[in-house]
Amino acid sequence: MPTAMIIGASRGIGLELARQYAADGWRVHATTRTPTQPGKLGALTGDLVLHELEVCRADHLAALATAVAQEGIDVLIHNAGVSDRGLRRDVVMRINAEAPLVVTQALLPALLRSTPKRLVLMSSQLGARCDHSAS
Numbered sequence: 001m002p003t004a005m006i007i008g009a010s011r012g013i014g015l016e017l018a019r020q021y022a023a024d025g026w027r028v029h030a031t032t033r034t035p036t037q038p039g040k041l042g043a044l045t046g047d048l049v050l051h052e053l054e055v056c057r058a059d060h061l062a063a064l065a066t067a068v069a070q071e072g073i074d075v076l077i078h079n080a081g082v083s084d085r086g087l088r089r090d091v092v093m094r095i096n097a098e099a100p101l102v103v104t105q106a107l108l109p110a111l112l113r114s115t116p117k118r119l120v121l122m123s124s125q126l127g128a129r130c131d132h133s134a135s
């Protein structure tokens with residue numbers, strides 16, 4: 001059975017990805033910041049495993065890597081991201097630009113244990129924008 005890991009699956013695009021992979025018979029590791037209140041993610045059917053992950057928390061990331069230490073991840077999708085409304089710029093950069101690299105690095109051993117080894121990083125203009133007017 002193929003396995004997907006969806007980082008940031010509590011709502012929006014990540015939730016729908018988790019739903020569709022699970023409906024297609026994949027094993028789905030889905031991360032959320034609120035596993036005790038999973039909302040719609042908790043109502044999905046299929047082979048789903050929920051993990052707590054705030055992408056800026058090293059302890060959460062270490063626990064996630066340990067949880068899949070014996071598994072291969074065929075498709076790793078880093079979907080978690082924020083808009084810049086109401087958040088400090090350094091926080092936005094940590095979540096949108098730094099976390100995808102740190103999370104990928106932590107889960108790389110599991111990704112390399114699979115055959116297809118597919119990595120998907122959801123991007124946005126927010127993760128790429130360089131605001132020259134601020135300098």
Ligand SMILES: NC(=O)c1ccc[n+]([C@@H]2O[C@H](COP(=O)([O-])OP(=O)(O)OC[C@H]3O[C@@H](n4cnc5c(N)ncnc54)[C@H](OP(=O)(O)O)[C@@H]3O)[C@@H](O)[C@H]2O)c1
Pocket residue numbers: 007008009010011012013014032033034053054055056079080081082095122123124125
């Ligand atoms: N929708 C669009 O039109 C669009 C366009 C371009 C790019 N994108 C990108 O596509 C991705 C998903 O977009 P979306 O519209 O589905 O976004 P969304 O509905 O706001 O969902 C964002 C997801 O990321 C999670 N998340 C945010 N910050 C996190 C953190 N610090 N640690 C862990 N999880 C975190 C959220 O969890 P919580 O529920 O806990 O907040 C949620 O599951 C984002 O990376 C976004 O930048 C979207």
